[in-house]
Amino acid sequence: MGRHSCCYKQKLRKGLWSPEEDEKLLRHITKYGHGCWSSVPKQAGLQRCGKSCRLRWINYLRPDLKRGTFSQEEENLIIELHAVLGNRWSQIAAQLPGRTDNEIKNLWNSCLKKKLRQKGIDPVTHKPLSEVENGEDNGRSQEKAPEVSNELNLLKSESSKSDSASYEQRTSISPKAYAPEVDGSCSSKIESNFVTTNNCYSKDLFLDRFMSSSSSRQESYTNSCQPLDLMGNFPIQMSYATNDHSLPNDSNSGHWFSQTGRPFDMNSDQFPFNAVATSINPTPTSTTNLFLPNNSFCYKPSSLAVPSDSVSTPYGSHYWEASASNNSNSSIRSNSSTELRSSSPLNNIFSSWGLADCSISTTTKEAQIHMMENHNTEEPKWDEYLHNPISMLASSVQNQAPESLCNEIKTSMHLVPDTLGAMLPHIHTKQHEQSQTSSFFSKDIQKLRAAFGHM
DNA sequence: AACGATTCCAACCGCGGAGAG
DNA sequence: CCTCTCCGCGGTTGGAATCGT
Numbered sequence: 001m002g003r004h005s006c007c008y009k010q011k012l013r014k015g016l017w018s019p020e021e022d023e024k025l026l027r028h029i030t031k032y033g034h035g036c037w038s039s040v041p042k043q044a045g046l047q048r049c050g051k052s053c054r055l056r057w058i059n060y061l062r063p064d065l066k067r068g069t070f071s072q073e074e075e076n077l078i079i080e081l082h083a084v085l086g087n088r089w090s091q092i093a094a095q096l097p098g099r100t101d102n103e104i105k106n107l108w109n110s111c112l113k114k115k116l117r118q119k120g121i122d123p124v125t126h127k128p129l130s131e132v133e134n135g136e137d138n139g140r141s142q143e144k145a146p147e148v149s150n151e152l153n154l155l156k157s158e159s160s161k162s163d164s165a166s167y168e169q170r171t172s173i174s175p176k177a178y179a180p181e182v183d184g185s186c187s188s189k190i191e192s193n194f195v196t197t198n199n200c201y202s203k204d205l206f207l208d209r210f211m212s213s214s215s216s217r218q219e220s221y222t223n224s225c226q227p228l229d230l231m232g233n234f235p236i237q238m239s240y241a242t243n244d245h246s247l248p249n250d251s252n253s254g255h256w257f258s259q260t261g262r263p264f265d266m267n268s269d270q271f272p273f274n275a276v277a278t279s280i281n282p283t284p285t286s287t288t289n290l291f292l293p294n295n296s297f298c299y300k301p302s303s304l305a306v307p308s309d310s311v312s313t314p315y316g317s318h319y320w321e322a323s324a325s326n327n328s329n330s331s332i333r334s335n336s337s338t339e340l341r342s343s344s345p346l347n348n349i350f351s352s353w354g355l356a357d358c359s360i361s362t363t364t365k366e367a368q369i370h371m372m373e374n375h376n377t378e379e380p381k382w383d384e385y386l387h388n389p390i391s392m393l394a395s396s397v398q399n400q401a402p403e404s405l406c407n408e409i410k411t412s413m414h415l416v417p418d419t420l421g422a423m424l425p426h427i428h429t430k431q432h433e434q435s436q437t438s439s440f441f442s443k444d445i446q447k448l449r450a451a452f453g454h455m
Numbered sequence: 456a457a458c459g460a461t462t463c464c465a466a467c468c469g470c471g472g473a474g475a476g
Numbered sequence: 477c478c479t480c481t482c483c484g485c486g487g488t489t490g491g492a493a494t495c496g497t
Contacts, residue, residue, distance in 0.1 A: 015490090016465070038482065054483080055466065090485060105486075106464050462494070473483085 013047045017056055021046055025053055026061050059100045066098025070107055078104055079112060083126040 013021075028044035034057065038050035046053060059065075070078075074096055081092040089101035089108075096104065113123040122132040 014467075036482075050482085051468095051484095052466075058484095059465070087486065101485075102465075109487095110463055458497090460494100460496080463492090465490095465492100467489075468487085470485085470487100471483105472485100473481100475481085476479090 012041075012049050012052075014052070017060075021048065022056070022061060025056060029057060029061070059102045062100075064098055065100065070099075074099070075107070075112060075115075078108065079116065079126075082108065082112075082123075 017025075024044045024046055025040070028040065032043070034040055034054070036050070037054045040046075040050050040053045041048045044053070048056075077096065078092060081095055085091050087105075089105045093099050093101040093104050108123075116123040116126075117129070120129045121127070122129050125132055
């Protein structure tokens, strides 16, 4: 049958990727998008199979990847999600912006399993080991909530020492993303009720939500808890600003913003600040805010203009979160008591952005309606982004040389805090470390450093 | 310093689903 | 329907890095 024609083709390289290969792939995808993966290697001049390219892109080159160790919140979330979803790594990953299924799987196998066992919890069933050993219940129970609560209690006691926010607060983001909106009645409460109390939220609903919304990675990214770009912080615009390119005009600028983040893998998500605003660390004070200097909840580059009507919060900027239940039917939940800015020229762009203050869960119905309306007007364009963000991006920047675009996107790829908390580009692998001096990367590093004012 | 054991993680493999013809 | 191809997912592996003796 030859299921994977690439598998038996000789001459194809296997194993670790060289920096040159990375560069080729990155350039190609940045420029043209991946399209059909099987044709990518040929077009990009790589001696790899399409599968390998895809994997490399998803697990390493994708610009929106968050690097570094998992925070306690992330670990907790993974455990929670695993309790409900089992080994559905891709779906778990969909709830952890910037993390790949592979990464999460590795973490689980190498770390979390052990941790759970040490705590006396069976990592498969998420029940107390003693119970499992007694053979009381084989397989996964239909009622997960109590077991998960056991885990959470243990985890709470462990992780609450340093965090002022409650565990529920810290874990509220993800659940709210898949909070059922069957009738809209649960939306705000659920944020803190999932798993811990399970009051209005069954596992089945939860699963339904997942199963129906994530037939593919991209789709699940779109539909689920989404990284939130920052109101007033314009990822791509900043890139342009640092590169002296003129900004797209208002009507086009919408192209640059992600409502849910994920469809903009290539763009907004890769922005160094994005991960901050994303959902994993609901509490701005949590300990591992990888991308944020000073633990602030969002970081606003000084070079960026902020809409005059944006409102300061203890955590920085406001934004709105979109939680689309599917591509054509979305509900947007304001997560703050702040009213929508309806007068902004970029209103429709921001129509679904929320405030990242997860401790506040006031839902404004009018706001939801308003936002839904606005959101819907963006739908067709949004759909295009979903299917080919890169080419959309490319077509939006006709005036910019592809080369430059490539560099800009790449620039934001891997940013890690330096010792002072400044965000510096980081080429992750050892392979890459060797090539950091290549002009391809170093130019961007310089640019980025300049943009951040750190040298 | 040398060596073996262990850990970690990037990458591979094989399967199943979806879609086109 | 059937066949074929492509894609994505989850399990597994290989090897580099780290740890312990």
